[in-house]
Every structure is written in C-alpha cells, then in structure tokens.
Amino acid sequence: MRALVMTAPGGSENSEIQEIAEPRPGAGQVAVTVAYAGLNFVDVMARRGDPGYVPEWPYLPGKEVAGTVRAIGAGVTGLAVGDPVVAAPVGGGLARVAVAEAALTVPVPPGVDLRQAAAAPLGLATAMLLLTDAGRFTAGDTVLVHSASGGVGGALARLVPALGGGRLLGTVGRPEKAREALKAGYDAVFPRGAASREAVRDATDGKGVDLVLDPLGTEALEFDLDVAAPGGRIVLFGNAGGGTVDALPPAGRLLAGNLTLTGFSHRGLAAAAPDRVARAIGRVLELLADGRLGLPVTEVPGLDGAAAAHDLMARGAGLGKYVVRVG
Template sequence: MKSLLCTAFGPLEHLAISEIRSPRPGPGQVLIDVKAASLNFPDALMAQGLYQVKPPLPFSPGTEIAGVIVEVGVDVRGFRAGDRVIAITGWGGFAEECAVDAGRVTPLPGGMDFETGAAFLFTYETALHALQDRGRLEAGETLLVLGAAGGVGLAALEIGKVMGARVFAAASSEDKLALCRKLGADEIINYVSGNLRDRVKELTGGKGVDVVFDPVGGPYTESALRATAWGGRLLVIGFAAGDIPKVPINLALLKERSIVGVYWGESVKHDPEGHLRNVKQLMEWFAAGKVKPFVSERVPLSEAAAAMKRLIHRQVMGKVVIFPEA
C-alpha cells in the first residue's frame, strides 16, 4: 500500500511516499481502508520530532481518519467489516490502510461523509473539552479565540457560539478574519496590525474577556492574559507560533486569573466516560446543523507533505483533507 513515510525526525521535505506492506490488526484492533484523513498541527510536529509523543521509526503521520473497516482483530466487539467509521489513530493515518485500536474508533454518523468525518473529531473534541470541561465557559460570557481561522480555532468559535458565549475571533490577516466573521464571530481582532489587549478592553468596556482559547502561544499569550477579566481563564492548547511563552506569574494573582492546561488526547485516558459524553454531544450538534468543519483544501497523498509545510507556516484556514487513494 501507499504511505507517507517518516524515516527520520527532521525537515518535512524528508517525508516521502513509499510502498509498504499493509498492516494487520492486532488483538483489539480494526483495519481501516482510509477514505479520507485530515491534517492537524501535531502531525507536522510529530514528523519533526517536536511533539510530546515520538512514534517508533519509520512511521506515517496522520492522527485522524475516516473510512471502512476491512478486518477486525480478536477481542473486538461492536464493529465488523464494512462498517463506516471515524478514528483517532495517534499516527499512521496518511496511508491507504491503518490499524487502529477499536477504542479509538467511532461509527460515522448518517448524513456525515468521509471528508467531514475525517475533519471532525480531533479539533472539535479538543475545543469542547477545553471550553466545557477545563474552561467552564458559561452562556453570556465572553470568549477570545486566538488563531481563530485554524482548524481548532474555528471549532472553538463554533462551539463557543453554541454554548451561548460572545465570541471574539483573533487572527493574523484580514482574509482569515473575514472567514471568522462569516462563520459567526461577534467581533474580530487583527493581532498583527493592532494591539490585542487594547482592542479587547475597548470591546468589553474595560472589563476584559472571561475565557481565552490559545492554540498559538508566542508573543500573544501574555497580551491575551492581560486582556482577561477578574477570574478569567486562559486555556493553553498549543504553540502554533513556535515559541512557548514565559508569562509573569503575578498576572494570575492580580485578577485571580487561571492558566489552565488542555491536553485532550491524554484526558481521554483519564476520563473515558467524559470523552464519550462529549462525542455524543458533538454528534447531536452536527445532526442539528450547529457545527460543521470548514475544509479549505482537498489534496492527494502526494501533496500531504507540502500541505504540512503550509500548516506550520500558518498559511492554512480551517482543515486540509487528504485522500490517500486519489
């Protein structure tokens, strides 16, 4: 089968399409014919050896797929060959077939196609876990989303609106902000051409926002923290800007602010029941037309590495979906 293979951690240019043997499902696993896979920021970090998880080499990146089960391993219950499913793989998704633990697999809902399924769970579960479980966002509160035009940023924007928040979308260009406005942002902020803290204060009458959703890091985290209200919560999602910020801790003291870590992938192990509740909630919102991933690019496997480079240079809006069999 064809696979985008990483044989050594390093520059994304080293990734190459290779013919490798199809995997076999082990005990508790299913083998999935990958119809679509989506690109997430950890995929690019993992291939460079910059992520907290380092798979054994060689491996295929790709954390999120949708497809059809072609074989089930021993001790698998609830799935059979022919089932249409979504899976969070950890890695291995940028290939024509992928073996996945059955516990990481979810039935593809009726009315959801493979493209949407592949682009759905990773970002929306991250955003829902962050806003609901960690940020305790309540209806009527204000939410500032950094990197709001990215995949996880748009998910946070949509979920924030569904939860009843007033959502401020912050991004680095006018075209990104136009997309955020189109998808429901109440206010938009260009944090490259303007002062983030000052603009938030202006929009909130000096109060500040209640919750910050921060997948960006770098120089924007401190400004966003300073822009929070009394009791504000800053949710640490990731560091797309490339730098892990060093924030003066007295900023937490001055307004009883909280800096809250969000590690959705690990949280699933600690609270599997909460994970299932969140999946159920997201599927209900999708069926009701309240949330849907925005797919900006559709590419074959041969263009996946180039798309990863665009992602790390923050040139992607929404989600990129990869079609391994194209």
C-alpha cells in the same frame, strides 16, 4: 498499501508516499479503511522534529480518520466490519488503512458525510473539549481565541453557537487571515501585532474576556492575563512556534485577578481517559447529524497532496480545516 511517510525531521523534502505493509489490529484495536484523513498542526510539529512528538523515524503521521471498519481485534465489541466510523489513531492516519484503539473509534451516525466527519476525532473534539471540559464555557460567555483562522479556530467559531452562543473574539498572526475568521463567525478579529489590550477590552464593553483559548505557548500569556475578566479562565493548549515555554506567572497574578489558568492536551486525555475523548467525538458527530453544526473543509484530493498542505500549515498560511481524500 500507500502511506505518507516522514523519513527524518525537516520539511516536505523528507515526506514521501511509500508502499508499506498493511497494519493489523491488536487486541482492543480496530483497523479502518480510510476514506478521509484530517490534517492537524501536530503533524507539522512532528515533521519539524519538535521534541516529544515522534517516537522514532521514519514516522507515519495522521491522527484522525473517517472510513469503514476493515477488521476488528480480539475483545472489541459493538463494532462490525463495514460500519462507518471515525477514529483517532496515535499515528498512521494518512494511509489506506489505519489502526486505532477501539475506545477511540466512534460510529458515524446516518446522514453525516465522512469528509466532515474526518475532522471530528481530533480537531472538532479538541474544540468541544476546550469549551466544555477545560474552559467550562456557558452560553453568553465572551471567548477570545488565538490563531482564530486555523482548523481549531474555525471549529470553535462553529461550536460556540451550537452550544448556546457567545461573543467571539479572535486574533490572527497576519492581517490577511482576519477575513477567514470573520467568515467562520468571529464577531471581531485583531491581527496579533495590533491587538491592544484596550481594543479587546473595548470589544467586551470593558468587562474583559470570560474564556481565553491560547495555542501559542506562553507568548501571549501576559496579554491573556490582562484582558481576562474577573473569574476568567485561560486555557493553554499548544505551542505552535515550537520555542521554549516560559515559566507560569506568579500565583499573585491569578489570585488578584480571580483567574483560572489551565492546560489541555488531546493526546494526554486520549491516553488517560479515552472515554472522555470518545464522548466528545460522539457529541460533535451528533451535532453534525442534526445540522446544528457544519464545518466547511478544504479537500486535498489525494495522499500525494498532503505534504504540500502540511507546508501551507507550517508557514502559518493555512486557512480553516484540511481533509485529505484517501480512498
């Protein structure tokens, strides 16, 4: 079968389409015939060779897929061959067939198009879990999102209204990306270099931000602490730059500000509590099914285009969510 293979750390020069053996599901696993696969920044981090993302080279990227059940491993119940599903494999999603744990394979409800559903297992589920689980979002909160014009940034903009609504502020790494974030639904967007504490505070009528969702390592943490409202929550959920992550601020900063600082990892939660991730995937699929959530995606027409889309994301030039048509 055809698969995208990353042969060594680096860039697209080390990404190629290869014919490899089709994987078979082990006990508790499901093989999925992939129709669409979502692209995520974690593929880029793996490709760069960031520590901890690739168990061995060559590496098969791709951590979210939508398609149909092709085969079922021993002990799997509740799924049948041919069922439309989404799944979060640990890797190998950018291939004609991917294998995932049954615990992270979720049926797609009628009426949900597989192209949009492909964004559910990792991108949309992360956005849902950031808001509901890690961020304890309640309707009416002011939320500040860094990297607002990307895949997760766009998903957050669409989920907040679906969860009752709130005021959405975003930052972007380059001024030209502000338009994409505003289009996604942000109320105000600040290019990061020009994002002053005062501007963010003004945008909240001086109250500060209830929830900050930050995938920038610790680069923006001082800023987050300064703009958070009393009782505010800050969730660190990435390290896009791939550099060293600094020590956390002294406890006194949190005590004085009545702040909560927490972390989120889809991979960590999927390994330790897959039921919680599967529930979030199910919830976003329900929202897609009943029309309360819509997520525009950019379709990459085949596996051959995936490495170039990874290039765009690696340069920080991607806009919104990219989904590869595999089938």
